[in-house]
Amino acid sequence: MLAVHFGAGNIGRGFIGQLLSQAGYEVVFVDVNTALVDELNQRKMYHVQLATAGNPRSVVEGVRAIHGQDVDAVAAAIASADLVTTAVGPNVLGPISGAIAAGIAKRLADHPRPLNVIACENMIGGSARLKEHVFARLSEELRAQAAELIGFPNAAVDRIVPIQQHEDKLLVTVEPFFEWVVDQSQMVGDVPQIEGVTYVDDLAPYIERKLFTVNTGHAVIAYLGYQLGAKTIDEAMQNEKVAKAARGALQETGALLVAKYGFDEQAHAQYSEKILARFANPLLSDDVVRVGRSPLRKLSRHDRLVGPALECMERGIHPVYLSLAIAAALLFDSPEDEEAVRIQTDVKEFGWEHALRNSTGIPAGHPLEEVVRRQAQLLQEWTRTK
Secondary structure, eight states: OEEEEEOOSHHIIIIIIHHHHHTTOEEEEEESOHHHHHHHHHHSEEEEEESSTTOOEEEEESEEEEETTOHHHHHHHHHHOSEEEEOSOGGGHHHHHHHHHHHHHHHHHHOOOOEEEEEOOSSTTHHHHHHHHHHTTSOHHHHHHHHHHEEOOOEEEEOOOOOOOOSSTTOEEEOSOOEEEEEGGGOOSSOOOOTTEEEESOOHHHHHHHIIIIIHHHHHHHHHHHHTTOSBHHHHHTSHHHHHHHHHHHHHHHHHHHHHHOOOHHHHHHHHHHHHHHHHOGGGOOBHHHHHOOHHHHTSTTSTTHHHHHHHHHTTOOOHHHHHHHHHHHTOOOTTOHHHHHHHHHHHHHOHHHHHHHHHOOOTTOHHHHHHHHHHHHHHHHHHOO
């Protein structure tokens, strides 16, 4: 069996690639990092290390790589693949769609058979977004064929990768916990048997559970930790104010998820505590600036902070801690982050109120505005006394 995976980075090697290899696939990585591609082709294996006591390692074998600019080679691999996956980041789905479209076109011309393409990205509807990009590059005739034979099932993925400091450029350290949930109803052909993958008929509850717990919690800690001078996520979790805010935000999103999807309240509370423990693990240390990067995306109307805050308001849940994190995100001023610079420029030129509406999509006059405004004042008191 052959799996083509786009993205030979830490998640690609340490999570998706590892599970595919363990399931018996030959894994072909596609990446534009020439050094990584050459090293994978030379060694045809790498190690994955767990961020836990003893740092146990496992070997991933039977792998090779293709440079992403070699579109013909990538297309040939897709034409004969049994599965295609990605872990490249939401903004890279568009750039890789050309090679995927070329591969699908070659597959449909040479030997038409079902294929599933799963985008394992930190976003809602990643595979659906990738499908839009790919289909835009296919002719009308090929789109009709692809609609029947090529599936783009959405997925939810979760695994923390700490800051990497290895001499071995292929070694990757990951946390023991992981989750990969795939929408089986959107698949075509046989369902791949991959240990560690959970197939469900309705992905929405799992997508939002992950987004509104893991991603929300990460963002709350990163933005508040940044304002209070912490350098890493685990360091931020040592601050009582940050830890209280993170737990409070997850209680707010937890109440929303239980009301919306019927999750068991006690089981979800235990899930949230497990997430908080992961954030506090010093072996999973991650930079607050890295976690907080791209604040405009993370502050957008349907993402991890504003999305659940607005839904909480609709259900009578007061999103105090989510609003505190929104206020902190609007103050995130990392000079290396283009989106952060844009927000701060907006604040300076047009004022905080304008920046709040422009960056978050919160409707003018919405009651959430006042909650965020009050929490921004609280945050100012925190930063004065830090």
